[in-house]
Amino acid sequence: MKVISTNIAQPFTFLWNGNEVTTGIYKKPTDSPIFIGKEQVHGDEVSDKKVHGGEFKACYLFSKNQYPYWQNLYPNLDWSYGMLGENLTISHLNESELIIGDIYKLGEALVQITQPREPCFKFAHKFGTNDVLKQFIDHGYSGTYVRVLEEGFVKNGDDFKLIEHIQGSISIFDFFKLLYTRDKNKDHIKLIENNDALPLQKRQRLQNFLT
Numbered sequence: 001m002k003v004i005s006t007n008i009a010q011p012f013t014f015l016w017n018g019n020e021v022t023t024g025i026y027k028k029p030t031d032s033p034i035f036i037g038k039e040q041v042h043g044d045e046v047s048d049k050k051v052h053g054g055e056f057k058a059c060y061l062f063s064k065n066q067y068p069y070w071q072n073l074y075p076n077l078d079w080s081y082g083m084l085g086e087n088l089t090i091s092h093l094n095e096s097e098l099i100i101g102d103i104y105k106l107g108e109a110l111v112q113i114t115q116p117r118e119p120c121f122k123f124a125h126k127f128g129t130n131d132v133l134k135q136f137i138d139h140g141y142s143g144t145y146v147r148v149l150e151e152g153f154v155k156n157g158d159d160f161k162l163i164e165h166i167q168g169s170i171s172i173f174d175f176f177k178l179l180y181t182r183d184k185n186k187d188h189i190k191l192i193e194n195n196d197a198l199p200l201q202k203r204q205r206l207q208n209f210l211t
Helices: 064-073 121-127 131-139 172-180 186-192 200-210
Strands: 003-009 012-016 019-023 027-030 034-036 059-063 088-090 103-106 109-116 144-150 152-154 160-164
Touching (some): 059 064, 064 088, 064 131, 103 144, 109 172, 172 186
Antiparallel strands (some): 003 027, 003 088, 103 160, 109 144
């Protein structure tokens, strides 16, 4: 797997239900290396720090291989990498093979797989329809956030390489299903209930389904 595009955003403001909302989802490719910090990508807009950035969402990765699916659904949009809101577009990224807690070398940085992206109204605004939210959930290929263990620069062409695999966890693909499926897989919940690559609050919320 390789970095195909590094993407950052400037603040973008739009009206939502009569209120001004600022977002960093309008990311565009940059030719310069980007610096992956502990809390966020340096120079990238993080407007709502309650739901973006921070330890468990420092950087967002999305697969180049999923672009044809979305371009087919929305051919009239202005397409470039970063369109799905990702900081890094990665070739051959496969959520079913990304295990929560696994550690990867990413350019100069060392990162850990944490959690999938959960789409919100800002994502829907960018695509021009609320339909995209259900489409994103149903499709299942969510991309992944990472925790930054060692900061560093990342540039186009850098490898995204597995360094350490942990046993007894589940994939980003399975965790994404777990979040949105009514009939929760209790075995999957048990596998991640002590996995500190996930936020404690999210684990505790899922543990309620075990009782």
